[in-house]
Every structure is written in structure tokens, then in C-alpha cells.
Amino acid sequence: MRRASGWRGALAAIADHGFLLALAAVCLLPLYVMLVASFERATDFDGAALLPSLSPTLENYRAVWTELGFDRMFVNSTVLSLSSAAIATSLAAGAAFGFVRLRFAGRGLLLAGVIATMAIPAIVVIVPLSVVMTELGLVDRLPSAILAEAGLLLPFAIFLLYTYMRDLPVELFEAAEVDGASRRRQFFEIALPLARPALATTFLVSAIYAWNDLLIPLVLWQAEALTTLMVGLALLGPSRAGTQNVPLLMAGATISILPLAAAFALARRAIVRGLVEGGER
Amino acid sequence: MGSSRVASGDGSAVASLALTGAHKVFPGGTQALRGVDLEVADGELMVLVGPSGCGKTTALRAIAGLEPLTAGRVEIGGADVSELEPAARDVAMVFQNYALYPNMTVARNLAFGLRARRVAREERDRRVLEVARALELEELLDRRPRQLSGGQRQRVAMGRAIVREPRAFLMDEPLSNLDARLRVQTRGEIVRLQARLGATTVYVTHDQVEALTMGSRVAVMDGGRIRQVDTPAGLYDRPADTFVAGFVGSPPASLLRGRLGPCADGAIVCAVGDGAATLGAPALAARPALRAAVGREVVVGVPADGFTLGPPGGGGLSGTVALAELLGAETLVHVELTDAGQAGARATVVGRFGRGGAAAVGDPVSVVLDPERLDFFDAESGLALERPAVR
Amino acid sequence: MRAAAAATARAARGAAWLAPALALVGLILAYPLVRVVQWSFTDRTTFLDGEFVGVANYRELLSDTLFWTALTNNLVLLLSVPASIVVALVVTGVLYRGLRGGRIYELAVFVPFLPAVASIAVVFLYVLGSDGPLNELLRAAGAGGLAQPWLTEADIAIWSVLGVVLWKRIGLTVLLFTARMASIDRSLLDAAAVDGAGWWRTYWQVAVPNMRGIVAFAAMLGFIEAFSWTFAYIVILTRGGPDRATFTLEYLLYRLQFDEQLVGLASAVAVFLLAAALTVAAYRVYSARREALL
Numbered sequence: 032m033r034r035a036s037g038w039r040g041a042l043a044a045i046a047d048h049g050f051l052l053a054l055a056a057v058c059l060l061p062l063y064v065m066l067v068a069s070f071e072r073a074t075d076f077d078g079a080a081l082l083p084s085l086s087p088t089l090e091n092y093r094a095v096w097t098e099l100g101f102d103r104m105f106v107n108s109t110v111l112s113l114s115s116a117a118i119a120t121s122l123a124a125g126a127a128f129g130f131v132r133l134r135f136a137g138r139g140l141l142l143a144g145v146i147a148t149m150a151i152p153a154i155v156v157i158v159p160l161s162v163v164m165t166e167l168g169l170v171d172r173l174p175s176a177i178l179a180e181a182g183l184l185l186p187f188a189i190f191l192l193y194t195y196m197r198d199l200p201v202e203l204f205e206a207a208e209v210d211g212a213s214r215r216r217q218f219f220e221i222a223l224p225l226a227r228p229a230l231a232t233t234f235l236v237s238a239i240y241a242w243n244d245l246l247i248p249l250v251l252w253q254a255e256a257l258t259t260l261m262v263g264l265a266l267l268g269p270s271r272a273g274t275q276n277v278p279l280l281m282a283g284a285t286i287s288i289l290p291l292a293a294a295f296a297l298a299r300r301a302i303v304r305g306l307v308e309g310g311e312r
Numbered sequence: 313m314g315s316s317r318v319a320s321g322d323g324s325a326v327a328s329l330a331l332t333g334a335h336k337v338f339p340g341g342t343q344a345l346r347g348v349d350l351e352v353a354d355g356e357l358m359v360l361v362g363p364s365g366c367g368k369t370t371a372l373r374a375i376a377g378l379e380p381l382t383a384g385r386v387e388i389g390g391a392d393v394s395e396l397e398p399a400a401r402d403v404a405m406v407f408q409n410y411a412l413y414p415n416m417t418v419a420r421n422l423a424f425g426l427r428a429r430r431v432a433r434e435e436r437d438r439r440v441l442e443v444a445r446a447l448e449l450e451e452l453l454d455r456r457p458r459q460l461s462g463g464q465r466q467r468v469a470m471g472r473a474i475v476r477e478p479r480a481f482l483m484d485e486p487l488s489n490l491d492a493r494l495r496v497q498t499r500g501e502i503v504r505l506q507a508r509l510g511a512t513t514v515y516v517t518h519d520q521v522e523a524l525t526m527g528s529r530v531a532v533m534d535g536g537r538i539r540q541v542d543t544p545a546g547l548y549d550r551p552a553d554t555f556v557a558g559f560v561g562s563p564p565a566s567l568l569r570g571r572l573g574p575c576a577d578g579a580i581v582c583a584v585g586d587g588a589a590t591l592g593a594p595a596l597a598a599r600p601a602l603r604a605a606v607g608r609e610v611v612v613g614v615p616a617d618g619f620t621l622g623p624p625g626g627g628g629l630s631g632t633v634a635l636a637e638l639l640g641a642e643t644l645v646h647v648e649l650t651d652a653g654q655a656g657a658r659a660t661v662v663g664r665f666g667r668g669g670a671a672a673v674g675d676p677v678s679v680v681l682d683p684e685r686l687d688f689f690d691a692e693s694g695l696a697l698e699r700p701a702v703r
Numbered sequence: 704m705r706a707a708a709a710a711t712a713r714a715a716r717g718a719a720w721l722a723p724a725l726a727l728v729g730l731i732l733a734y735p736l737v738r739v740v741q742w743s744f745t746d747r748t749t750f751l752d753g754e755f756v757g758v759a760n761y762r763e764l765l766s767d768t769l770f771w772t773a774l775t776n777n778l779v780l781l782l783s784v785p786a787s788i789v790v791a792l793v794v795t796g797v798l799y800r801g802l803r804g805g806r807i808y809e810l811a812v813f814v815p816f817l818p819a820v821a822s823i824a825v826v827f828l829y830v831l832g833s834d835g836p837l838n839e840l841l842r843a844a845g846a847g848g849l850a851q852p853w854l855t856e857a858d859i860a861i862w863s864v865l866g867v868v869l870w871k872r873i874g875l876t877v878l879l880f881t882a883r884m885a886s887i888d889r890s891l892l893d894a895a896a897v898d899g900a901g902w903w904r905t906y907w908q909v910a911v912p913n914m915r916g917i918v919a920f921a922a923m924l925g926f927i928e929a930f931s932w933t934f935a936y937i938v939i940l941t942r943g944g945p946d947r948a949t950f951t952l953e954y955l956l957y958r959l960q961f962d963e964q965l966v967g968l969a970s971a972v973a974v975f976l977l978a979a980a981l982t983v984a985a986y987r988v989y990s991a992r993r994e995a996l997l
Contacts, residue, residue: 047797054794055811058874062814064836065826078834081843122724129720141725143988148732150984152931154953155973158960159735159742182731185724205378206411210425210476211399214716220424224415243819245935250961261821261935268825268939277829287822295817306875307882397713 062288069281076278091282100255101263101283107252108242108259108287110173115180116237120230122181123188128218130189131196132204142193149186153179153246161250171254179247184237191236191308195229196222232305235298239291260287326512327389327479328354329375334384336370336536344370346536348384352480355510357503359527361517363559367536368516372482375514377401388479399428404473408485410465412457418468419444419453425476443475463494470502480512487522499526520560524548532556548615550687554694557613557687563644565613565687566661572606572688582688584612585649585659587629589681601698602688611694613687616664621645621677628680633671634660643667647679739977743970753967760971770972773950776861777930780951783869784925788918790869791876795884796906798877809881813874820871820932824939827867828854831940854941857948864936864949872928876921883917884910919990923983930979952976 068080070087095101130142153160160179161170169175199222207217223230248259258266264283267273273280295302329352336345344367352358360368373379375386377398386394393401404425413421419440426436444450447467457465466486473481486502487495503526506513517523523530524544531541532555540552551557557565570584580602581590589612596602622628635646646662661679671677688697743760747753764770794812798805815823830836831853838850853863887910895905911918934953941949943958950958952972960969 043800044802047800047802050797051794051802051808054790054873055808057870058812058815060836061823061826061830061870062818064830068829078832079829079836079839081836081839118727122727125720126724129717133717133720135714135717141721143991145728146987146991147984148728150927150980150987151732151736152927152976152980154931154934154956155977155980156732156735156739158956158966158969158973159738160731161960162738162966163730163735178727179731182727185728186732189724200409200411202407202409202411203413205398206405206407206472207413207424207428208378208398209376209401209403209405210472211402211428212424213399213428214720216428218720221413221415239817243821245819245821245938261819264821264825265935265939268828269942273825273828274832280825281829284822284825288818291817291819303878303882307879 065281065284068278069285071278073276073278078277091278092286095279095283095286099263099267099279099283100258101260101286103256104258104260104263105286107248107257108261109290111176111180111244111248111252111259112238112242114177115184115241116234118177118181119184119188119237120192120234123185123192123233124223124226124230125218126185126189127192127196128222130193131199131222132214132217145186145189149190151186153183153244157246157250164251170251171257173257176248176251176257179251180241180244183247184240188233188237191233191305192226192229194308195226199225228301228304231298232301232308235294235302236305239294239302242291326355326510328352328387329480329512329514330385330387331371331375332385332387334371334374334386335382336367336374336379337382343536345374345381345384348533348536348538350531350538350541352512352514355512357506357513357515357526357528359515359517359523359530360533361520361523361530362533364518366533368518368533369484370536371533372405372484372514372516375480376403376405376482402478403480403482404476404478405482406469406473406484406486408488410457410469410486410489412465412468412472414457417454417456418449418460421457421468422449422453422471422475425472429476439475439477443471447471447474462490463498466490466498470505474505474509478511480514481506483513483515485517486515488517488519495522502526520564521562524560532559534559550696551613552696554611554613554689557689557696561616563616563662563664565615565618566659567689568612568614568649568659568661569691570610570612570688572602572608572610574606580606582610582612582683582686584681585629585631587627587679587681589683589686591683595684599688599698605688605690605697609691610697611689611691612681613689614661614681615685615687616644616662618682618685619661619663620680620682621647621663621665621671622680624676624678628678631661631677631679633673633675633677636671636673638667641667645671647677649679736977739970739973741970742967743974745967745970747966747970749964749966756967760968761974763968764971764975769947769950769955770952772948773952773955774975776949776951777933779861780865780868780933781926781929783865783872783929784922786869787872787876787925788921790873791880791921792911792914792918794873794877795880796903796910798881799884799906799910800902809877812877815871816874816878820935821939823871824867824936828940831863831867855945857945860941860945860949864933864940867936867940868928868933872925875924879917879921880914883914887913916990923986927980927983930976 064081067083068076069091070089071080071084072086072088072090075084075086130138164170164175164179203221204217207221212220243261245261245265248257249262249265252259252262260283264287267283268280331348331350334345334348337343348367348371350358350371360371362368370379374381377386377393377396381394385392388401388403413424416424422440422443423436426439441450444453447470449464449467449471452460452464452468457468460468466489469486487498490498499522515526524547527544529541530544530547532539532547534555540547540556542550547556547560551560551565554567558567568584570582572580572582575581575590577593579590579592580596581588591599591602619628624630629649631647631649633645634648637644643665644662645665646660649659649661689695690697744755744757745753746756746759798809802808832838833852833855837853841847841850851859854860891909891913892905895909900908931953933951934957937943937949937951937954938957943950943954952975956969956972956976959965959972
């Protein structure tokens with residue numbers, strides 16, 4: 032923007048860089064030590080590894096994957112993340128379209144209700160939710176956590192897609208109506224194709240959220256076969272095995288973070304847009 | 313557009329339209345339509361014209377079904393369609409901003425309405441190709457709207473309507489986004505197309521020049537009401553009220569304050585400003601309503617070809633030339649009159665004259681009114697005092 | 704008559720668009736919400752349906768020191784809100800002063816946001832351990848005296864958790880602020896510069912006032928986190944210890960429900976958290992109305 036010139040400017044620049052560098056270091060160091068520790072041999076490890084090992088190993092990753100069941104957990108996390116995101120996104124698309132195109136009594140109230148429920152955290156409803164799931168006989172069955180997660184994701188998804196669809200030119204839908212298109216056709220041939228960026232963003236943000244969630248799978252998928260990565264880490268971390276074998280734990284943590292890093296690398300713009308959209312409004 | 317003949321419906325496909333007692337109040341209280349009655353005959357090109365906010369677009373959308381009426385009826389082909397969805401009314405609409413589907417190619421845009429109505433693929437392709445050929449869109453069939461120019465998009469919008477062979481066409485200022493030259497050119501093409509198709513069309517515009525050159529009949533609207541429905545000549549020669557008089561024409565008539573008084577030989581004299589115009593008995597015979605209005609204040613409409621300029625003191629209204637606009641073969645002269653407007657304020661008459669002979673700015677002149685060309689309106693209601701149709 | 708029937712049929716078809724989504728929200732959020740409030744007034748447990756006991760649960764909670772400890776801990780974590788906002792504002796100001804490589808710093812600062820709380824908590828379990836990297840670093844830098852049992856000493860533990868929460872939140876806040884900053888009219892800042900204002904004066908007096916909305920949004924997010932999402936941090940970092948010093952309301956709820964099976968009492972805690980959530984919900988609806996979204 033504006034740079035003071037001469038040595039005053041240089042001094043300011045050094046201060047700026049120094050400050051940001053320190054902050055960046057603080058932000059990156061924990062992940063750095065996580066990675067470093069994950070490649071340490073368990074026998075060489077003595078509590079803290081600040082520098083990369085001279086004889087790194089992939090043993091921790093192998094062990095965590097094949098012996099501690101992280102392979103299964105990875106699959107479970109993926110299933111939970113992708114299905115709940117898919118369900119939430121598709122249901123939200125239909126609802127957003129309905130809110131945008133339909134006029135009916137109580138529409139404003141319903142929309143306000145949806146916006147209000149965005150603020151309801153899982154912890155508040157987890158008690159009756161687990162009871163409901165037990166009564167439905169769904170605890171420890173696939174649908175329970177997936178539906179619960181999707182339900183939690185829906186309000187925000189509807190909000191995102193509604194604000195986006197609302198900005199599509201009304202004339203397009205009016206032209207389609209006069210042309211004889213049914214609402215279904217308007218939805219599939221006009222609304223959805225034009226809402227593609229918002230759909231991608233909604234899906235990604237939802238998938239990330241579901242991937243990261245601890246509480247729902249902890250309560251609703253208690254069977255060992257259904258453990259997700261986050262639940263696995265939560266059980267392993269504070270346990271004896273975790274505290275005694277830090278490299279193993281760090282390998283597990285790294286595995287849980289990798290897909291996010293990949294998603295971010297590939298779709299950074301879509302993800303960031305989703306986060307900022309929630310704030311712009 | 314192209315020279316090949318576009319398959320028109322066999323005429324039985326098009327229908328008449330009617331709005332009866334149409335009222336539209338928007339939530340929030342705006343009264344867009346205050347009792348509109350309009351009839352459009354089978355195959356006619358009816359233009360709705362008026363300033364922005366007059367309700368013309370609302371009336372069009374009401375016919376399409378996009379705007380449900382608060383009161384009144386919409387009829388298409390004699391049947392009441394007021395409760396029908398737009399999709400069921402079988403009309404086609406061309407939007408001001410074209411409303412082309414951005415994610416579809418031109419071909420799919422054209423075919424959309426046919427697909428929505430489940431027309432068979434062969435028939436669909438045939439019609440799309442035919443219309444594309446007629447509108448010179450063949451080469452553009454695989455392009456997306458964002459790759460087209462304004463004029464091309466406009467043609468696709470028209471094509472999308474034509475290909476459906478609807479009962480009526482509704483056009484909402486389809487030319488207002490084009491540049492002036494293209495607008496004039498396309499205007500003519502639309503008129504020719506409409507004639508060839510024999511399609512019932514309602515055309516909305518705010519440009520009165522466009523309205524007068526296009527429509528077989530024109531409806532002038534203001535404030536949610538129709539002021540007059542007539543042929544273009546009728547609107548110009550016999551305006552029904554002061555609004556129409558002051559709106560139609562290039563330039564429109566000038567409106568002045570006057571008072572009718574009796575005169576010798578059964579004539580009537582109209583005092584305007586510091587001058588007068590006299591209507592003799594023969595002229596009055598054709599305008600009986602004027603007799604009844606003797607003694608009243610009136611608004612006098614002076615068409616641009618309704619007066620001559622003479623030297624000062626020449627027996628007309630005194631005034632000064634305020635502006636002289638050279639239009640090429642003609643000159644528009646604005647003369648400022650003292651004491652001829654509302655409540656004694658200044659007023660201006662604008663006249664059209666041939667080149668040369670017109671006075672220069674600042675010259676004092678005398679405005680000699682031609683009594684036979686004047687229109688008279690009731691000062692309070694603004695409605696015209698009756699006048700026969702003979703000209 | 705026909706019109707009315709047609710209108711109802713149309714309404715029914717219209718409902719189909721909203722019904723599935725609303726049904727799921729009803730099942731997962733609305734209905735449980737009603738139940739949780741209802742149960743907070745009973746002495747229900749996992750095994751017994753219990754009966755109505757009025758405000759007994761609330762009275763019990765309010766007289767329990769553990770409840771107050773938990774509430775206090777939530778408030779401590781709430782401090783992350785002003786802290787993160789101030790830091791993020793300063794960072795944004797520095798970034799926008801005109802810096803080469805600003806984007807890299809932005810990216811680096813944003814990194815903590817993506818990983819799950821569970822993943823990152825596990826890492827900090829290691830980092831903040833008595834022999835973990837942080838203490839090692841301090842010792843190596845000669846500041847061994849500063850080394851603490853960050854997570855296992857009662858007085859410090861919750862503040863260590865606050866540090867982790869703050870660490871994780873800074874990136875998102877910076878992202879939000881820089882996004883808003885980018886959309887501020889350049890000419891405002893230029894005008895101030897021409898008027899002779901230095902960068903920081905320009906920033907604090909011209910730019911920041913324009914960021915009120917996004918600051919409020921960031922504050923709202925932080926508030927939600929401090930009263931709804933501390934569970935994962937506590938479960939992994941401290942398990943509520945040492946000696947129940949780091950209980951938060953969410954963790955208390957979890958233990959009451961799943962360890963002690965006291966559904967009614969847990970529901971009462973939930974209602975407290977619900978109150979916090981409702982103020983946020985009201986704010987959300989209010990600002991949506993203001994933005995003419997409704």
C-alpha cells in the first residue's frame with residue numbers, strides 16, 4: 032500500500048517482517064514438530080524432537096495404519112464426511128430453491144427459523160439425539176451419525192445456497208416459466224447449473240466439518256468397527272499407549288490432517304469463499 | 313433478418329387478448345394498475361407506451377401471468393386465464409435484458425420451450441433450424457450467450473419466442489439495450505416479422521417515436537391508467553387528454569392556458585396570453601362541445617405545425633424566440649410567451665418550420681395560432697373537449 | 704373453486720422442495736431441542752424416565768462448585784475472542800501496509816484453522832507435555848525457568864487450553880479481516896494518506912471502523928466456540944483435570960450424561976448452553992433482516 036521511503040521505511044519493513052515471521056513460526060511450529068516426531072523411531076524418541084531425525088522411518092505410519100486400525104478409521108471418516116456432505120448439500124439445494132422461488136405464508140418465519148438453528152451447537156442436542164437414535168435402533172448403525180451430521184450441516188448449507196440463488200436474475204426463471212418449464216426443470220436446468228460454485232463450496236465446507244467432528248461419531252458410532260479418525264485420536268491421545276509412544280500418535284494425527292491439506296491445496300478458493308460468505312452477510 | 317419464410321402458425325394458433333378492469337396493487341401499497349381495459353385483436357400489433365412507472369410493464373406481465381392481478385381479468389382467445397400459471401397460457405415473452413439461459417448454447421436456448429412442452433426431437437430440431445435460419449443465427453447455434461453481441465442476443469431472444477409458435481407475443485422494451493442505429497433497423501424487422509407471422513403482439517416501450525412507427529394501434533398509459541387507445545394518427549390529431557397531447561409527437565404539442573369567450577357572429581374567441589384565436593361558426597359547427605364551454609378556462613394544445621411566426625405586433629401572441637434547433641431539413645423553434653402558462657407563468661410553444669425564414673434567437677415575434685389545428689382540453693380534468701374524427 | 708383446488712395442489716408440490724430438508728432439521732435439531740428443555744425439568748436418567756421436579760436440577764447445578772468452575776473456564780476461553788480480534792486486526796494492518804510476500808504469511812497464519820480440533824489437540828498434548836517441545840525449546844533458549852507442566856498444573860491448565868484455542872482461531876480471523884479489508888474502497892485510504900495521516904492512524908481511524916460488521920461476525924463465531932465447541936479440546940488435552948480444574952460446561956454435560964447417566968441434570972446444563980446459543984441465533988436473525996435477506 033504505502034511505504035515510507037528511506038531508512039525509516041526499511042526499519043518498518045524489518046519490524047513488519049519480524050512480527051509476521053514470529054507469528055507464522057508460532058502457527059507452523061506445532062505442525063512441524065508433529066511431522067518431525069512422526070518420522071522418529073520410537074526407540075530414539077526421548078520426549079521431544081525439535082530437529083528432524085537423522086534416520087527417519089515410516090514405521091509409525093505403518094503401525095498406526097495396520098495395527099491400530101487407522102485404515103478402518105480412515106474409511107469410516109471418509110464415509111461419514113462425504114455422505115453427510117452429499118446429503119446436506121442436495122437437500123439444501125432443493126430447500127434453497129424452494130425459498131427463493133416459492134411464495135407462501137410463513138416463508139419468512141421458516142427462513143428465520145433456519146437461520147436461527149445455525150447457531151444451535153451439537154452439544155446442546157446430543158443428549159436427546161442419542162436417545163432418539165437409540166429408540167430408532169440406529170445407534171452404531173451407519174445412518175445414525177450420517178443423518179445427525181447432515182442435520183447439523185443443513186442450516187448453514189441452506190443459508191449459503193439461499194443467499195447465492197437469491198442473487199440469480201429473476202428474469203431467467205420468469206422466462207423459463209413463460210416458456211412452459213415446470214419447477215423441476217427450472218431447478219435442474221437453470222438453478223443448479225448456475226449455482227455450481229456455491230454447490231462446490233457448500234459440499235467442501237460441509238465435508239471438512241464432518242471430517243473434523245468428534246462429538247457425533249463419539250456418541251453415535253461407538254462400535255469399534257465404526258470408529259472414525261477423530262474418535263480414534265481422542266481415545267489414543269490421552270491413553271497410555273499414546274503418551275508412551277508419541278511418534279505413533281503423531282503419525283496418526285498427520286494421517287487425520289492429510290486429506291484436508293489435499294482438499295485445501297486443490298480447492299482453496301472454494302473453501303475460503305464459503306467461510307467468507309458466511310461472514311459477508 | 314433472413315429472407316426465408318418463417319413458418320407462421322396457420323393463423324388459428326394466434327388469439328386475441330384482453331385485460332378487463334385490471335387492478336394491481338403491490339405489497340407495500342404501490343398501485344401499478346388502476347382499472348385497465350385493453351383489447352388486442354387477433355394478429356394485431358398493439359403498442360403500450362408511456363413514461364417509466366406508468367404501469368405498462370406490469371400490464372404486460374399480468375397478461376403473461378407473472379404478476380397476478382389484484383382485481384380484474386385476463387383473457388386469451390376469449391377464455392379467462394386469470395388463474396392460469398404462465399406456463400399454461402401459451403404466450404411467449406421477450407425480456408428487456410433478453411434473459412437468455414447463460415449455461416446453455418444458443419441452440420438449447422431456442423429449444424428450451426419446446427423441450428419443456430415435450431415436442432418430439434425431430435420436430436424440435438426442424439423448428440429450431442428454421443428459426444435460426446430466418447434470424448441469421450445458424451452460425452451461432454453452438455455459442456453461449458456471453459459470446460454474443462447485443463444485437464445477436466436480441467435475435468436469440470426473439471427466436472426463442474418465435475420457435476414456440478405461441479398464441480401471442482409479449483415484448484418488454486426488447487430494443488432499449490441496443491444502440492440507436494441497430495434499434496431503428498431492428499424496429500423495422502420486428503414489424504415485418506410480425507406482419508408475416510400474423511402473430512398477436514403486445515409491445516411495450518417508453519419511446520413514443522418507436523410506438524408511433526410500429527403499432528397498428530397504440531395505447532398510451534400514465535399513472536396506471538390507459539389514457540387513449542388509437543391509431544398513431546388518431547393520437548396525434550385527436551389527443552384524448554393533455555397527457556397524450558404533451559407526450560405524443562416529435563415534438564409534442566405545447567400546452568397553454570386560455571379562456572373561451574363569445575364573439576360576434578356566433579364565433580368563439582379563445583384568449584391566450586396577450587392574444588387570441590378565433591373560431592368561426594363553420595369551424596364551431598363541427599365542435600359543439602366548445603359552445604358549452606364558453607366562459608371557462610381551458611388548456612389549449614398547440615401542435616408543432618399549428619402556428620406561424622409573424623413580426624411583433626402582428627396580431628398574435630407576443631413572445632421571444634428562445635431556441636432554434638436545426639434538424640437538417642427542418643428547424644425547431646421554441647418561442648417563449650409571456651403570460652400564457654398556468655397561473656400566469658411563462659410558457660413555451662415549440663414549432664416545426666422549414667429551413668430558412670425562421671427567426672433568430674432573441675427576436676421578438678408574434679405567434680399566430682391556427683385555430684383549426686388547436687386542441688382544447690378542460691382545465692380541470694385535462695380531458696379533451698369533444699371533436700369529430702374528420703380531418 | 705377450481706382455482707382454490709389448483710392453488711392447494713400447487714402449494715403441496717411446492718412443499719416438496721422444502722420438506723426433506725426441514726424434516727431432517729426437525730428430527731436432528733428442533734425435536735431434540737424441545738426434549739432437552741423438557742427433560743431439564745425432570746430427574747430422568749438413562750434407565751428411568753423420571754418425573755417432573757421443577758427447577759431442582761438448576762438449583763443443584765447453581766449450588767455445585769463444579770458448575771461454577773466450568774462456567775468460569777468457559778469465560779476464560781471466551782477471552783480468546785477479544786484476543787484473537789486484536790491480534791488479527793494488528794496482523795491485517797501489518798499485511799496491508801504493503802509487504803512483499805504478504806500472501807505467504809496469510810497462508811501460514813491460516814494453516815492452524817484447517818486441521819480438526821481433535822487432531823491438533825493431540826499434537827498439543829505432545830507439545831505442551833512436561834518434556835514436550837515447548838519446554839525443550841525454552842530450556843534450549845536458556846529460559847528453563849519458564850518451563851511449566853502446562854496441562855497438568857491446576858492453575859495453568861485452562862490458560863494453556865486458551866492458548867491452543869487462540870492459536871487455532873487466529874488464522875480464520877485474519878482471513879475474514881483481510882477479505883473485508885480487500886473490499887474497502889481504496890480511495891478512502893488514499894484520501895487519508897493525502898491528508899498526511901501515517902499508516903497506522905489511517906488504519907485504525909479509517910479502515911477499522913469500516914470493518915465493524917466482520918469484527919462482529921468474528922466475535923460471534925468466537926462466542927459460539929467458547930460456549931459450544933470446547934468439548935474436543937478438554938476431552939483430549941486435560942480430560943477435565945487436573946482434579947476437575949478444567950471442566951467446561953460442555954464437558955460437564957458430557958460426563959453427566961455418559962458417565963453418570965444423569966439425563967435430567969445434563970439437560971439442565973444443555974439449557975444453559977442453549978441460552979448462550981439463542982443470543983447468537985437472535986443476532987443472526989437480526990443481522991439477516993438488516994441485510995434484507997429475509
